[in-house]
Amino acid sequence: MTIPSELVGSLPRTTELVSMWDGSEGAAVVVQAVRDTVQMLEKLGSRVVSDGEQTKADAWTYPVTGADNVAVGDGVVIPYADGHQRQLPRLTAGPFRIRNHAADYLRAAQKHATVPVKQAVVAPSTLSLLYPPDGLSGYPREDFVDDVLNETEADIRACLAAGAHVVQIDFPEARLSVKLDPSGGLLRDFVDLNNRLLSRFDDADRARIGIHCDPGADQDATHSLDVDYAEVLPSLFRLEAGNFYLQMASESDPDRVLRIVAEQMRSEGRIFVGVVDPIDPRVESPEEVRDRVLNAARHIPLDRLGTCDDAGFAPYADDRSKSRDTAFAKIRARIEGTALAVAALGG
Template sequence: MSLPTEPIGSIPRPSALLAGIADHAAGRIDKDVLDGLYDDALRETIATLESVGSPVVTDGEQTKPSFVTYPLAGLDNLAPDGAVIPFADGHTRQLPRLAAGPFRYAARSGDYLRAARRHATAPVKQAVIAPSALSLLYPQDGIPGYSREEFLDDLVDEAEADIRGALDGGAHSVQLDFTEGRLSLKLDPSGGVLRSFVELNNRVLDRFGDGERSRIGVHTCPGGDQDSTHSLDVDYTALLPELFAMNAGNFYVQLASEPDPDRALATIAANLRPGQRVFVGVTDPIDPVVETPDQVRDRVLRAAGHIPPDRLGTCDDCGFAPFGDDTSTSRETAFAKVRARVEGTALAAEALGV
């Protein structure tokens, strides 16, 4: 297929795994049994992605607690009362707070990648959390003996190591999840926080060469959790110019659920820099209705009216279950949407003659 298509990341966890996680937390099963359930879910997820034709697969984040907190599992210098992320339906998610320095990752994306590659025959994409998201762990009133500048220096080192480990481990591509970008404009409409996020992420991206950055991408969406978003009401065109100031080769951009996709596409076209490719979202994980391949094709052709096909690809708007306990979308629906994305992208490539 000449138009590349990639998943974003998470797939809803199977009911057996969710039950096993609860049983382990309650002391009813031991860790070896839980690890077996994790491996079963990982193997089944990859096999199903390949069976629906996905040319690139992910681990579905089956063994991550969430897309944002995976590096923190097991750290003993965190407190539970960190930043709160409110969603449009009223529910919230809360990040931990760093209580003492230094900051280090407790888990690396390369470990997830190695586990996935044991089961995959297709190329494997690896999602990582953007350093800008983890910068929210540092408390506003500071940490005695550990300045914010020291924290950011450590965070940049850790984020670089996380990305480099995935690249060196054979990832087809590495995707930085940057859902906090659009949310930052709700918190600070002046754009100051957003610009600081972009600057921080570029501190990490600038440590990679051009060839490496061609395999590194940035994903943006208005958040997706329990069939709700945290920032869909924020003007997309206020984010997009800053998004493409990041020194990455690929951008995975939510569009299927966008109220005015042509306006967003025009802004993307005006800010796309040489060497950058845009993967446009063509399936909406929050919408329970499965898109048809023809609908996907038409969304790609609309995007091709703004962006040259040789700089275009497709993706899902967001992960289908970025937090491990999100059961709002079924696995069957997620895989059906992936199939529609793959088949619709092929139809669009045929229509475009590429």
């Protein structure tokens, strides 16, 4: 018996890569950052690795970074609990096209990996926020949505064809949508849109596609931790995905949430439970992680349980809130603590 454990997403950039974001150049710096990340994850015992999103400017709208038909910092505002905010770009003209493909990040990481590599992609619901409320002349929203779905489908298929262990669809606005619209209508619209994408894949492909949901983790702040998971999970589990990656370590009452998960989870697929909190500066001990896994095992069948981080550690290129060493120490605790739980369960 094993319990798989996976990285969710971003890791703090290397010092050299941070300098590059600040103005210097050098393709070698990018390659080295990806290589160092993959090799360190393998050294820690990760059986599935990723590039830690080293070269994405952000995890929300990287597909259009550098595109000439978006206005930067002129779109939807994402407010965080500490008062800082992020503002998404706004599409200024059609058509929507992905400029930076997830499959390219995947292939770059695979060059340095000796174990399977997973790849994160942004959800169509996230990209839908780029379309301006007043519309665009000659490019109706329906055409935009079709382009988003077509482009995202093609990118996911390219990742699967390239041998991705799993493609993780990041859905950070799921919980936030309830804060913006307490009626739940916006969340239902987002889930319907994402299901339109998932319906294009067969069962075998969907078994290799996952959904990540969290309350945000940027500069040590969340955007929607105050939203009750009970208002999100029933809709979230309507998504026709094979894996779900759920923030849990930072929940004030994880037992209550795990009970809801057990009641609402789909009849197939795996639930990856967050057992380390990227925002907490304290590094969890392996024993603490073990206890969180054992608690989750009280609610979720062992053959359907996995562990993960609550969220990415540095989703934006300018997020300097935590060190690379701290992130890797937390990942080590997750891996070692999961192994301790397996041993305690008789695996």
